[in-house]
Amino acid sequence: MEVRRQHRIYDLTRLLHLQIVLDESAPHRVVGSPDVMREQLERLNVLGAEPHITMQVLPCTADAHPGLSGPFSILQFADSPQAQSAPLRRFPWADAWPWPRRCSGSVAPTTRGSGRCSAVTEEWSAQALADHLVVRQDLIGIRTEVNVDVEADVAWVTEPPVKDLDLYNHVVEASMEIASGLAVVMGCSDYLDDAPRIHVEPGWVRLRVQKSNLAAAAVAGISSDESPDTVERVKIEMWPQGPSAPSVLKRWH
Known part of the structure; x- marks a missing residue:
């Protein structure tokens, strides 16, 4: 053949x-x-x-x-x-997850200290590093406290979730347009093909990034991902909402 x-x-x-x-x-x-x-x-x-x-x-x-x-x-x-x-196949992950769409696991770090993600290199200003956040219309970059893998939980919900600020060290919100209806979750060293996708409602969405266990992770440093007691945790929730300015709801020093 x-x-x-x-x-x-x-x-x-x-x-x-x-x-x-x-x-x-x-x-x-x-x-x-x-x-x-x-x-x-x-x-x-x-x-x-x-x-x-x-x-x-x-x-x-x-x-x-x-x-x-x-x-x-x-x-x-x-x-x-x-x-x-062009007969197109349905995206398998769109049928695999019931609402709310969710993915969990470890995600490679975006940037820490002087590190930079090439997709948003110019946007990492001193203020962006302090906010742990870079925002573009089609991309949001999240700075991690440690330069190793972190635990990530990403979910799509149908309405704004309740704010539980006492449970987290650092909480920010931002808006992003996802015209395709597929949100890609990846670290800078990940391959696009291998990155998980989350099926969302096409259009503008609001993201709330909630980070916890930062003190233990900072002390453990590059060994923080070796134990659940020291790993940095990032919870991201997305819901349909028109564009609005980024906001820091709780700041980690």
């Missing part, structure tokens, strides 16, 4: 036009050994030079897209070349 397919690609009497879109994370993911990866990249370089092969790279900064849930097909009709149809 593989030989027949390759023969079809190189058969000069009936060349197929092959268009390839690679996710940016794919060439960076080591499968096998560095030597194997080098040969794969060299092969892609050779194929990309062929006149009937178009190769493109989809950057990790791109928004959520159908390819995140697996392969899909674009169909073109002979009687109407301009008409195209």
